[in-house]
Ligand SMILES: Nc1nc2c(ncn2[C@@H]2O[C@H](COP(=O)(O)OP(=O)(O)OP(=O)(O)O)[C@@H](O)[C@H]2O)c(=O)[nH]1
């Protein structure tokens with residue numbers, strides 16, 4: 001049977017948030033749709049705190065129950081993460097399936113994951129979500145296809161399920177480590193290729209993949225096969241894609257498209273995708289894509305910054321790209337500074353100006369480092385004296401040690417001598 005759902009949310013009164021309850025419920029509706037659910041009703045309750053047993057108050061739950069009955073609803077989706085016992089209590093009262101925002105997001109990720117790595121990452125996140133909820137979720141375990149029994153778990157059964165899941169988590173972690181090893185070899189190769197790395201980051205649906213495709217069209221030999229998937233739905237991109245961009249005047253960089261972020265992004269997912277998102281940490285420049293036509297773009301921008309901080313990438317050089325300006329009437333309303341630019345990735349507005357900005361950021365970036373130049377490569381030393389600021393020179397048996405300050409592009413060329 002098709003899932004017909006009611007969405008239920010709590011508006012925590014007295015708490016300052018950067019997103020209203022209506023906006024948050026709207027986002028939940030988008031997520032539910034992306035998971036293939038038909039949303040037929042939405043309800044919220046103002047509360048100071050969560051009710052431990054049933055999350056929302058008694059009266060509200062009764063109301064939800066009667067809506068379910070009168071509208072033939074078979075699923076209630078709560079806007080916040082529920083505990084195992086809350087799920088069990090709510091299913092007992094409501095007599096329909098109960099899930100939370102996190103499981104919807106996990107479900108979308110599970111549907112979209114294509115590569116082996118993405119599939120493993122999602123499974124890892126699912127198991128971590130499941131582990132503390134085993135008590136409440138006995139009935140549902142079979143659906144997750146994790147090879148766990150379908151009986152409602154008694155105490156012993158619970159214990160063996162838990163052990164089984166823990167074992168599986170370890171196994172997946174091992175396999176992910178292997179994949180990561182391969183990637184780090186690829187990364188080393190890239191570093192040696194002496195090309196700067198630019199990563200597209202931002203809220204889901206902001207237009208990262210569209211911008212990547214637009215930039216790829218500027219490539220000297222434009223190959224449409226290299227285009228990435230872009231679509232109007234949350235989490236269209238689940239795998240990191242890397243493409244080389246070669247522009248006029250010998251300006252090249254590696255462009256990386258990444259998974260989008262969302263408010264209340266389950267931390268299991270951030271954890272699970274950390275290794276993929278590590279690419280962001282190694283980038284020389286972040287291009288933060290913001291959907292300026294979205295009413296909530298300020299919240300979306302802040303959420304992205306929060307996740308970037310979690311990934312340890314908050315101090316990276318960054319350009320703020322306000323995208324989709326073709327959809328806005330009054331562009332002046334967008335706050336602007338030197339690090340910002342308005343574009344339309346889809347229409348192609350201001351793309352050359354963006355490229356210019358990327359180039360300036362990369363070229364203008366000055367790096368201070370130590371280089372050890374072998375004795376037989378003396379030519380490089382005199383070149384460095386011309387092109388960089390040599391602060392100190394020390395002679396040693398292995399070569400000449402230079403403390404230098406140099407432009408980023410020069411630095412990339414000499415990275416192999418870095419000590
Ligand atoms: N009007 C307009 N739509 C745009 C623009 N850029 C992207 N879009 C649309 O926005 C939707 C999302 O674009 P994507 O490029 O898939 O967004 P994304 O940031 O990669 O999203 P995720 O991969 O889900 O994180 C698509 O329907 C695009 O066509 C733009 O400049 N103007």
Ligand SMILES: [Mg+2]
Nearest residue numbers: 208209236237
């Ligand atoms: Mg994308």
